[in-house]
Amino acid sequence: xxPLETFAITLLGTLRDVLPICVVIAFFQFVVLRRRIANLRSxxxxxxxxxxxxxxxxxxxxxxxxxxGSAMATQLTSPAFVSSGKxxxxxxxxxxxxxxxxxxxxxxxxxxxGAGTAFAEPALIAVALKAQEVSGGTIQAWVLRIAVALGVxxxxxxxxxxxxxxxxxPYLIASSYFIVMLQVRYAPKQIIPLAxxxxxxxxxxxxxxxxxxxxxxxxEQIPNRDPLVDGFGMIAFAVLFPMITVMxxxxxxxxxxxxxxxxxxxxxxxxxxxxxxxxxx
Amino acid sequence: MKIKGHGRFLFLLIQPLWTSARDLLPIxxxxxxxxxxxxxQALPNLGSILVGLACVVLGLSLFLIGxxxxxxxxxxxxxxxxxxKGNVFWLVAFAFAxGVGTTFAEPALIAIADRAEELHAMxxxxxxxxxxxxxxxxxxxxxxxxxxxTTVAISVGVALILGVVRILKGWPIQYVIIAGYFLxxxxxxxxxxxxxxxxxxxxxxxxxxxTVPLTTALGVGLAxxxxxxxxxxxxxxxxxxxxxxxxxxxxxxxxxxR
Numbered sequence: 396x397x398p399l400e401t402f403a404i405t406l407l408g409t410l411r412d413v414l415p416i417c418v419v420i421a422f423f424q425f426v427v428l429r430r431r432i433a434n435l436r437s438x439x440x441x442x443x444x445x446x447x448x449x450x451x452x453x454x455x456x457x458x459x460x461x462x463x464g465s466a467m468a469t470q471l472t473s474p475a476f477v478s479s480g481k482x483x484x485x486x487x488x489x490x491x492x493x494x495x496x497x498x499x500x501x502x503x504x505x506x507x508x509g510a511g512t513a514f515a516e517p518a519l520i521a522v523a524l525k526a527q528e529v530s531g532g533t534i535q536a537w538v539l540r541i542a543v544a545l546g547v548x549x550x551x552x553x554x555x556x557x558x559x560x561x562x563x564x565p566y567l568i569a570s571s572y573f574i575v576m577l578q579v580r581y582a583p584k585q586i587i588p589l590a591x592x593x594x595x596x597x598x599x600x601x602x603x604x605x606x607x608x609x610x611x612x613x614x615e616q617i618p619n620r621d622p623l624v625d626g627f628g629m630i631a632f633a634v635l636f637p638m639i640t641v642m643x644x645x646x647x648x649x650x651x652x653x654x655x656x657x658x659x660x661x662x663x664x665x666x667x668x669x670x671x672x673x674x675x676x
Numbered sequence: 677m678k679i680k681g682h683g684r685f686l687f688l689l690i691q692p693l694w695t696s697a698r699d700l701l702p703i704x705x706x707x708x709x710x711x712x713x714x715x716x717q718a719l720p721n722l723g724s725i726l727v728g729l730a731c732v733v734l735g736l737s738l739f740l741i742g743x744x745x746x747x748x749x750x751x752x753x754x755x756x757x758x759x760x761k762g763n764v765f766w767l768v769a770f771a772f773a774x775g776v777g778t779t780f781a782e783p784a785l786i787a788i789a790d791r792a793e794e795l796h797a798m799x800x801x802x803x804x805x806x807x808x809x810x811x812x813x814x815x816x817x818x819x820x821x822x823x824x825x826t827t828v829a830i831s832v833g834v835a836l837i838l839g840v841v842r843i844l845k846g847w848p849i850q851y852v853i854i855a856g857y858f859l860x861x862x863x864x865x866x867x868x869x870x871x872x873x874x875x876x877x878x879x880x881x882x883x884x885x886x887t888v889p890l891t892t893a894l895g896v897g898l899a900x901x902x903x904x905x906x907x908x909x910x911x912x913x914x915x916x917x918x919x920x921x922x923x924x925x926x927x928x929x930x931x932x933x934r
Contacts, residue, residue: 412786416777420750423770441746448738449783451731456787459728462721470715504710511702517695564873565864572857579850588849591916595883601699603784603881623795623870631876634919
């Protein structure tokens with residue numbers, strides 16, 4: 396299909412995508428609040444930009460991010476590269492899969508993409524600063540960002556490890572949920588809403604398609620993997636793991652500040668009771 | 677000093693361009709490192725990838741500018757208005773509609789849903805033929821992707837209702853979330869395998885460019901208008917619900933989808 400034709404079709408599609416939010420805003424503005432829209436012209440120009448931008452983004456996605464993800468998956472898992480560290484045509488016709496630990500470059504790549512994008516995510520920077528403010532300095536913004544980046548990186552890496560090992564997704568997800576629940580019980584209460592939000596916030600519009608493409612590409616390269624069953628699921632880890640690392644960091648931070656309090660002579664029993672009542676309140 | 681005319685417009689364009697380029701920068705750096713140092717070879721189709729990346733940056737910037745100029749000012753004042761008015765019915769209705777509308781326009785969700793539809797069409801080609809509506813040439817685009825996105829959109833709407841009620845009632849977030857996770861784990865065995873992974877992913881996909889700023893505005897506005905609520909603490913957490921309910925709803929969709 397010609398590029399212009401593709402763009403036109405995508406543009407029509409995005410018109411449909413943006414329509415619901417326009418209807419919602421118009422209905423509540425005119426019917427419920429009974430108000431006119433201030434700066435109608437600039438609003439309409441803005442809507443035009445939204446539609447055009449969305450279409451451009453989707454076209455670029457199909458041209459760049461999806462191919463990039465699958466190209467990386469192909470290169471990372473090519474049998475010759477995995478067994479010898481060199482990219483080349485696989486001469487041995489055997490389709491035997493190398494053992495899982497030979498795929499270390501894949502895990503490293505997954506980690507780097509996840510951690511890098513999360514650390515640079517503008518939304519996360521804002522959230523981290525707010526968290527520092529809320530906690531009164533117990534939680535430091537840049538450490539929190541590192542915690543989130545570690546979480547997303549490990550999440551994507553574990554996602555690719557799961558794919559290569561072929562562990563069913565629900566087992567891993569359920570056990571991560573279990574860890575999250577345990578942490579929720581013991582982590583300081585103020586951090587919990589934040590920890591849950593960081594997971595969602597740190598996977599940006601650019602990262603999600605790339606990670607998905609990487610996962611789908613891996614299912615094509617590794618024998619006996621089904622793209623529908625195994626290809627998705629990486630983003631789920633990228634959302635879950637930051638919750639674990641953020642709550643973990645908050646636990647360590649409060650533990651350390653409590654310990655320094657104890658060193659100053661405050662009794663251990665009171666802090667214990669405090670923690671207990673904090674949870675059950 | 678105010679910049680006027682074209683200069684002002686250029687200035688407006690550069691800021692989001694930089695923001696979206698910064699989103700891409702780590703990805704480019706990591707992939708560049710792997711190509712140059714690890715694989716030592718050029719990327720296939722480098723030209724079209726570069727053009728595509730330019731489209732992504734430009735498109736995302738235009739999208740952000742449009743949001744800033746068009747949707748966010750209205751959306752945010754409306755969110756604050758409804759939060760302060762005290763009419764619970766309209767507040768809940770607005771929260772639901774806002775969740776549905778924003779999710780429908782969420783770029784990452786569109787991308788993932790379309791990809792899932794392609795895979796589905798490859799898996800069940802007969803489905804399209806036997807479908808009476810498939811005489812429409814565009815039917816593959818109206819199929820699974822739309823069903824998935826509608827499901828997720830409704831689930832985000834429900835999430836915002838839950839989140840608003842939570843802020844009003846002052847429920848602690850952890851109980852609701854833990855109950856949700858239990859439900860997810862309980863439901864999973866009854867869901868066809870092809871839906872499980874997409875369901876788990878849909879939680880993270882829904883919460884990005886449009887949904888996060890508008891829902892945060894709603895949450896913070898609401899929390900600051902109720903006495904005894906900390907806007908920073910109670911305002912957060914809406915997104916947490918919005919990344920939990922899509923999992924549940926898509927799992928349920930999987931049970932009933934054929």
